[in-house]
Amino acid sequence: MTTHPTPRTTGTFTFSRWDEKPVAGADGGARIAHAAVTNDFTGAVEATGTSCEYTLVYVDETTGVFTGYEFVEGSVDGRTGSFVLEQRGSFGADGTITCALTVQPGSGSGQLTGLAGTGTFTARHGEPTVTYTFTYTIS
Numbered sequence: 696m697t698t699h700p701t702p703r704t705t706g707t708f709t710f711s712r713w714d715e716k717p718v719a720g721a722d723g724g725a726r727i728a729h730a731a732v733t734n735d736f737t738g739a740v741e742a743t744g745t746s747c748e749y750t751l752v753y754v755d756e757t758t759g760v761f762t763g764y765e766f767v768e769g770s771v772d773g774r775t776g777s778f779v780l781e782q783r784g785s786f787g788a789d790g791t792i793t794c795a796l797t798v799q800p801g802s803g804s805g806q807l808t809g810l811a812g813t814g815t816f817t818a819r820h821g822e823p824t825v826t827y828t829f830t831y832t833i834s
Contacts, residue, residue, distance in 0.1 A: 703830045704772065706738015708816075710823045715751070726753045734765070739829055742769025749782070757788045764799070771831065776805025790820035796829065809834040 712733035720726025732747040749763035761784055768777040779802035784794030796814035803810035812831030 701830055701832045702739075702772065703828065704739030705826060705828050706736060706740055707824050707826050708734045708736045708740075709825075711735050711744070718750075720753070723756055725755075727751065728753065730763075732763075732765075736767070736769065738827075739772050740767065740769065740827075741771075742767045745769075747782070755788075757790075758786065760785045761794075771807060771810065771829075774806035774833065776803060776807030776810075778803045778807050778810050786820065792816075792818040792820060794818075796827070798831065803833075807833065 710732060713730060715728050715730040718727040718729050728751045730749040730751060732749060734745045734747060736742040736745065745765050745767050747763055747765035749761050751759055751761045753759040763782045765780040765782060766777065767780060769775070779799040781797045781799050782794050784792060786792045794816050796816070798810050798812040800811065810831060810833050812829055814827055814829035816825050816827040818825040
């Protein structure tokens with residue numbers, strides 16, 4: 696197997712759809728919600744119309760944590776294929792959203808078979824376009 700160098704890349708993604716629905720709990724208190732999200736990526740990751748499913752845990756109206764999985768079909772630095780990103784993050788009363796990204800091991804296909812990687816993003820509530828960082832290898 697050939698392992699390519701580990702580039703640290705950047706780009707942006709834009710929410711093109713956010714559909715959040717309550718699952719359990721009470722308004723104003725702890726509750727669980729589900730969100731179906733579609734994103735468009737540009738930069739090192741190029742993909743249109745990704746499919747992302749989040750579970751959100753609100754501890755009050757503006758603070759909580761989330762986890763989700765995003766199916767990305769497109770390219771990474773020109774190599775085409777698909778992969779799944781696991782996302783784990785939190786959101787605070789000040790509107791800041793932080794998230795860690797991890798490529799789900801074994802999920803790469805096409806020229807992205809063997810993809811491993813991690814990344815991060817920090818966003819502000821209400822801003823549709825977010826900058827991400829992504830470090831990866833392909834073996």
